Amino acid sequence: MILDYTIKMKKKHAEKIKTYSPSGFREKFLGEDNPIHLLFKSNSDHFFCLEIEEIMQMQHPVPPSKHSCHTLIFISSGQHVMKLGHQEYITTDNEMIMVPAGQIFSLENVNNIHKGFICQFHPDILIRKYGSRELLNEFDFLKISGNPKVSLPQEDIGSIVNILERLKKEYSETAFTDLNIVQSYLITLFYEMNKYAVKTAKGISAAEVITAKFKELIHDHVKSQHQVNYYSSLLSVTPNHLNKCVKTVTGKSAVKWIDENILLEAKYLLFQTTLSVGEIATRVGFEDQSYFSRFFKKAEGISPIRYRKMIDKS
Incomplete structure (x- = not known):
């Protein structure tokens, strides 16, 4: 019964996202009907992971905004253009971009994304049972001053997709998300990303x-x-x-x-x-x-x- 209710609510939220229109955009963005807010199961977990095509249905630009959560976007097919601060980033096939919590971002167009994942999670999730602030310092892409983009080799795409699919399953198919499982998979994902991330902390002037x-x-x-x-x-x-x-x-x-x-x-x-x-x-x-x-x-x-x-x- 609980699972059926959760699935029903997910469908309801998806429909709201699909019908989200530019009319009164700022008011809706500020209110309870903000489609991103609707994706959180509760005010305490602040986590979701879904395929991009399930939620990226908005047909309007997003002016400078920021969120209290980290946002990870993986593009397996298509193109995503986003400004983080003043820097514009174009993310395309087999690339990931991280928007750190508190980073101001803006979007001009989201209609060129064909396939991928979007995952949003509160920073507190990363310092639960298995994490620490020292551990997170290893991941440059989580920092405001770090390089947010990671390009992945074709041979590692399967591993990345498997982790994202597992995160999606934990979010979509369970009534209550186990944030310890979420944390474990996120840290694994970050270490996979770290192999190819452009570091800014070492070997620089x-x-x-x-x-x-x-x-x-x-x-x-x-x-x-x-x-x-x-x-x-x-x-x-x-x-x-x-x-x-x-x-x-x-x-x-x-x-x-x-x-x-x-x-x-x-x-x-x-x-x-x-x-x-x-x-x-x-x-x-x-x-x-x-x-x-x-x-x-x-x-x-x-x-x-x-x-x-x-x-x-x-």
């Missing part, structure tokens, strides 16, 4: 190490700290040295990185919350709303209010 740490610090502090000297002091380098490292590695100054991350955070709040512009200004570290509005308009070409209205009409 000092400038690249500083830049990676700078990116992590911006993610943690940009809502309250906008000055380069704040970050340089945390990294025990001078502001000039930090700026030189970041410019050498990324082609953009440290100030530009800070400003772009403030803008991304503001866009996320304008889209994914009902906070007023004044409240959003405070959330991203501006005491003066008018100064925040000028900052936003200079960067984006329109005011925060017009940006929100533009999303509502899209």
